[in-house]
Amino acid sequence: MMANGRSLRxxxxxxxxxxxxxxxxxxxxxxLLVKLAYWSITLRPQMxxxxxxxxxxxxxxxxxHADAKHYKKFLIVRWGVQVTLVLLAFPIILFLAxxxxxxxxxxxxxxxxxxxADDRYLVENIMFRLGIRLLQPGxxxxxxxxxxxxxxxxxxxxxxxxxxxxHVRIKNCYVYVNGQPLTDNAFNHPGHPNPKRQCYYSxxxxxxxxxxxxxxxxxxxxxxxxxxxxxxxxxxxxxxxxQEDVTGRVYLRIWPPWRFGVP
Numbered sequence: 001m002m003a004n005g006r007s008l009r010x011x012x013x014x015x016x017x018x019x020x021x022x023x024x025x026x027x028x029x030x031x032l033l034v035k036l037a038y039w040s041i042t043l044r045p046q047m048x049x050x051x052x053x054x055x056x057x058x059x060x061x062x063x064x065h066a067d068a069k070h071y072k073k074f075l076i077v078r079w080g081v082q083v084t085l086v087l088l089a090f091p092i093i094l095f096l097a098x099x100x101x102x103x104x105x106x107x108x109x110x111x112x113x114x115x116x117a118d119d120r121y122l123v124e125n126i127m128f129r130l131g132i133r134l135l136q137p138g139x140x141x142x143x144x145x146x147x148x149x150x151x152x153x154x155x156x157x158x159x160x161x162x163x164x165x166x167h168v169r170i171k172n173c174y175v176y177v178n179g180q181p182l183t184d185n186a187f188n189h190p191g192h193p194n195p196k197r198q199c200y201y202s203x204x205x206x207x208x209x210x211x212x213x214x215x216x217x218x219x220x221x222x223x224x225x226x227x228x229x230x231x232x233x234x235x236x237x238x239x240x241x242x243q244e245d246v247t248g249r250v251y252l253r254i255w256p257p258w259r260f261g262v263p
Contacts, residue, residue: 100126107157110226113196114263120255123248137161138186140250140263143241150233158224158234168223169214173199200229206237
């Protein structure tokens, strides 16, 4: 009966392990490594006690031989556990990099001076998807765009200005949302302390049909602008960004060290 119970528990654990999968190609390797780790950490306690006696002086050759044998087994198991933990870390890191946080580099000139060409910054990819921290105007976001000479990598990073259902107008270097000028220092405006961020430039080359025209952001879309408004290819020219095309939110600039901080 006890053997059957142990067999049932082991069977249940194998079933649970088999359901743990990060991706299709890591599944068999992950199952094998988890089983190895489980085996290695369930050694009998008396084996550990025997290993502790290995350092003692004992003139009984039979006991010395037994202790040496157990100690060698312990070393092999310890090495196996260390290798297992390292190998298990790889799929976990891949999962985190793909679904939780990733490191990006540069943003061209369109987000200067906030993000410069050689900057590296962290982008979180999950909080807004889970509804824990929704995207809001002022956030810097990354998103997919069709590949073109302006976007050779098929991705871009800009500042979120307005969400679906809001009206946007650019006039006299201000951006207006629902009739109100955005004067927070997250946005460009004539009173911004950084001289390079004191204007959003209006245009008639894109979705605005006159320099001070007003547009309505469609539901499920975003209106974005670059901090370096004079050179940025943003919603003024490429239109609104679909919510499903957003891939992350920039939350920390990490390199170079003297530029470390929240952008």
